[in-house]
Amino acid sequence: xxxxISFFFQFPLLWYFIGFLQDIxxxxxxxxxxxxxxxFVMDGNRRFALNKKIALRDGxxxxxxSLTQVLNCCYRIGVKAVTVYAFSIENFxxxxxxxxxxxxxxxxxxxxxxxxxxxxxxxxxxxxxxxNRSMIPLDILADLExxxxxxxxxxxxxxxxxxxxxxxxxxxxxxxxIQDKVEHGEIEISNxxxxxxxxxNYFGPGCPPVDILVRTSxxxxxxxxxxxxCHQDSVIEFPNTLWPNFKFWSVLWIIFKWxxxxxxxxxxxx
Numbered sequence: 001x002x003x004x005i006s007f008f009f010q011f012p013l014l015w016y017f018i019g020f021l022q023d024i025x026x027x028x029x030x031x032x033x034x035x036x037x038x039x040f041v042m043d044g045n046r047r048f049a050l051n052k053k054i055a056l057r058d059g060x061x062x063x064x065x066s067l068t069q070v071l072n073c074c075y076r077i078g079v080k081a082v083t084v085y086a087f088s089i090e091n092f093x094x095x096x097x098x099x100x101x102x103x104x105x106x107x108x109x110x111x112x113x114x115x116x117x118x119x120x121x122x123x124x125x126x127x128x129x130x131x132n133r134s135m136i137p138l139d140i141l142a143d144l145e146x147x148x149x150x151x152x153x154x155x156x157x158x159x160x161x162x163x164x165x166x167x168x169x170x171x172x173x174x175x176x177x178i179q180d181k182v183e184h185g186e187i188e189i190s191n192x193x194x195x196x197x198x199x200x201n202y203f204g205p206g207c208p209p210v211d212i213l214v215r216t217s218x219x220x221x222x223x224x225x226x227x228x229x230c231h232q233d234s235v236i237e238f239p240n241t242l243w244p245n246f247k248f249w250s251v252l253w254i255i256f257k258w259x260x261x262x263x264x265x266x267x268x269x270x
Contacts, residue, residue, distance in 0.1 A: 025252055026076050033262040035211035035255060038074055039083040039226050042067065044217035044242030051242075057101050062244035064109050069248045075123045075157055077255055081208055083160040085225050089132065089169055106163060107140050110147045124156035130202045131165035132173070160203065167227035174201040201228065210234050212258055214251070216243045 042063055049059025067084065074082050086106055092099060110127060120127075129144050136144070144163075177200040181187040187196065199205045210229045215222070218240035230236070237254050239246065 022248060022252075025256070026073075029077050029252070029256055029259055032259040033266065034078045035258055036079065037081040037083070037208040037210050037212075037229075038079050038251075038255075039085075039210050039213045039229070040070065041085045041213075041215035041223060041225055042243045043215055043219055044246075045244060047217065048242045048244040056098060057105075059244065060101060060105050064105060066244050066246050067109075070246065070251045071125075071159065072119065073248045073251045074255075075125065077252070079157075079255075081158045081160065083130070083162060083210070083226065083229075085165065085223070086161050086163040087131075087165070088162075088223060088225075089135065089164045089166045090224070091164065092135070103137070103140055106161070107143050110161070111143060120151060120154075124154035125151060126154040126158045127151045128158060128160050130160045130162045130170075132169055132202075135164050160207070162225070165202070166224040168224055170202050171197070171228060174198075198228070203229070212237065212254060214239065214254060216241050216246045 045059040045063040046056060048062060049056045052059070071082060087102055091102070119125075127147055129148060133141055174197050178187060178192060178196060181200075182189055182192075198207070207229065209231045210226055211233070212235050213222075213226060213230060214237045216239055218238060220238045222236075235258055239250065239254070241250060
């Protein structure tokens, strides 16, 4: 069966047809409500590599290819902001070889898409690194900041890369910044609000609340991700799909469902 499927995918006409279907579905979804901000916990690369009996690095590389398709789908539909959980602070507890692999893959992928990938320029995507930068090796941090600088002029879309990140560390970081501003007379304690916390976190002002949060691989936990940015109307999806198998059609279906139910809500409110 797999050989038969592989045989059909060798024909260019089939790829044109699939691309045509994608264009039609994108146009259909764009007629309804569109999420402003989507967030992804990209889980399942390790199990994918284990199931396929391939090197762990190859599993993470396959996950990077899925990210390209997911971003393509989101931005084509009109999603303004996408956040991905690229590396948790807890991941430092993994073997050093795997940590180094993740760091190298992230750096090389971001350098590639910012320097030579026309998709970033066409969609005007600003790439921002979100997280505790003191934990990033200086040579890698320098390269990541060059990527930020190279895309800083774009304002149409934004890609937040959480690396290394946890929500608790983010909120703690915000508290420290606010304390420092209070000590320097920049903020009065009586004027501190929830907006003050948002403005001083890693994302900074202007980050929209999360409309859809997706965690792949079937695990039903958030792993300390976007706890502040999720709100009462956020939709959380836990597809039982490993991240390297999570492609264009996977995220398109999630957006289609969200748009359909959002339309019903708006009609009821009206």
